[in-house]
Amino acid sequence: MKILVKLFATFRDNRFVKQEMEFPDDTTVKEVLAVLAIPDEEVAILMVNGRNEEVDHPLKDGDTLSLFPPVGGG
Amino acid sequence: MKAYVGTVLRINLSTKTITKEAIDAEMAQKFVGGRGLATYMLSQEIDPTIDALSPENKVFIATGPLTGTNAPTSGRYMVVTKAPLTGTIACSNSGGYWGPELKNAGYDMVVLEGKAEKPVYITIIDDEVEIKDADHLWGKKVNDTTDTLLEEMGDQKARVLCIGPAGEQLSPIAAVMNERFRAAGRSGVGAVVGSKNVKAIVVRGSKKVEVADSEKMRDILKGAMAKIRENGVTGQGLPKYGTAVLVNIINESGVFPTRNFQTGVFEEAEEVSGETLEAKYLVKRDPCYRCPIACGRYCKADDMEGGGPEYETLWAYSADCGISDLKAVIKANHLCNDYGLDTISAGCTIACAMELFEKGYIKAEEIDGPELNFGNADAIVEWTRKMGEGEGFGAKLAQGSYRLAESYGVPELSMTVKKQELPAYDPRGIQGQGVQYATSNRGGCHVRGYLISPEILGIPEKLDRLSLENKPQWAKIFQDLTATIDATGLCLFTSFALGAQDYADMLSAATGQEWTADSVLEAGDRIYNIERIFNLKAGFTKADDTLPKRLLEEPIPEGPSKGWTTKLDELLPLYYEVRGWDAEGVPTEETLKKLGLK
Structure with a gap:
């Protein structure tokens, strides 16, 4: 299945901004993080299709996964 | 003392x-x-x-x-x-x-x-x-x-x-x-x-502020500083990118108000993001007094340089006006600072004027400057200058979006609460923030209670932004804690890392008074209520605790928050109840007594 992975802030360093990636069906967010070499604990905000989810969330074909380190403001 | x-x-x-x-x-x-x-x-x-x-x-x-x-x-x-x-x-x-x-x-x-x-x-x-x-x-x-x-x-x-x-x-x-x-x-x-x-x-001034117990204060501040430095938001995110880092987060959530809140997704958000600002225009960080966070930015675009832009400014002049030209946004911010205009209200008023222009309320022949189309970067710079000078049609814009839209018979096109322009978060997709906006004592505002923190950023805990559950309770706690933090003279951003007990400890050591986490929150509740009473005496009623019609009736048309409006009808009565106010939003005798205001 195809997942659109979007990285933000420091996660972009030595990686990419946005990339469509191919994964086996039922891949979880945790498994995607392992492929990207991003430790789980460094992920502060994790969105699947714009909704906050947890690392064990299973992905579906066509999902957009957005990953942020701790950031905030206002 | x-x-x-x-x-x-x-x-x-x-x-x-x-x-x-x-x-x-x-x-x-x-x-x-x-x-x-x-x-x-x-x-x-x-x-x-x-x-x-x-x-x-x-x-x-x-x-x-x-x-x-x-x-x-x-x-x-x-x-x-x-x-x-x-x-x-x-x-x-x-x-x-x-x-x-x-x-x-x-x-x-x-x-x-x-x-x-x-x-x-x-x-x-x-x-x-x-x-x-x-x-x-x-x-x-x-x-x-x-x-x-x-x-x-x-x-x-x-x-x-x-x-x-x-x-x-x-x-x-x-x-x-x-x-x-x-x-x-x-x-x-x-x-x-x-x-x-x-x-x-x-x-x-040549004196120094003295605290009651300087030794205790030193220990407490050591702990507070460590929390601020170790916290991801105050220790890494804000120092590196400033507040503008929010652009992508809020846009990814589909609540980045675009073209005067007509939608919640800005297709060119990346162009005006904190990441882009840092890479292309940042000259240096510009911290306030004794601030380890240093979110303040100092940027340069062509011949204009200075402080900012901050997230809210950046949003008001970019997405809300349909602009992806970050250089123009930096210039508009600079002009606001130099003329002494509020960047949120100024940017949002131009956004409102753009909708009024595109819908035919403002006619081309009545304006003495650039066409007010969404996306026209020249317009945000020149109209900001004219607002500051009070020149021609700019003088009308300088009255703010409510008075502008009202003069064309369509006040509902002003995205304001109590005539003050709303900031950079569409409450249709963030339910708690919606009830907070409606009940903010100074009208449309995010810093009376920043529900974005739990609803989007997951601090201090993750809440589902579309759920109504416990949102009135969260709104009250955030409004109360914020009121006390403001009253202490510290920055609200410390609250990403610190809690009520930390403020109590600092207040106790500094003043020599006894403060606890509970009394910190109670003081905030007391402040919130005297502000409310001021507004009631000024003539405000329950009818003013509302949002622009668009946010209550027109669902967000696309993106991750598609289909949502703010469920204020359900949230507001619960909020009044949580506050100890009657059905009309008036503090009850019992509430006033409890807070020592009677």
């Missing part, structure tokens, strides 16, 4: 009388200081129904007990007055160095009363306070005013607070500025200062 320096400086501009009075210690403890104590005093001293721009209104420029201490982010002061934009209580908060300097000069707050016959400025050098002629400053922009005063004082370390031409022209979206780029931005507090014919207040 330590941490407070103990003196209120009262300046009557009509009679040119300067008096120094002792701070009311009992009330200082009850209302903490800053936002709380000043609101209490204002409520005692003025009739809330008066015209905000009349000599009867007063301006309290107030610090908190922690302002100027060694506590991290202790550079804040607040401008409390009746607001010309909203008619509600105003409390606009600013950082930089002016607040601590005022305390070092020996004053907790300055009160401006009456109206000077002609333009004046005030100098405060420790015990010496003078009212001086400001004819030569009137009409000058903020940078020019600051340069002139620093030169006249012969002291580059003096701190200058002033208004720009927008405040002189009584624009209800005029800000009070300090150290050029720091703004007590919202609600038109700059116009109230302008209405008194006061151009500037220059301060220089």
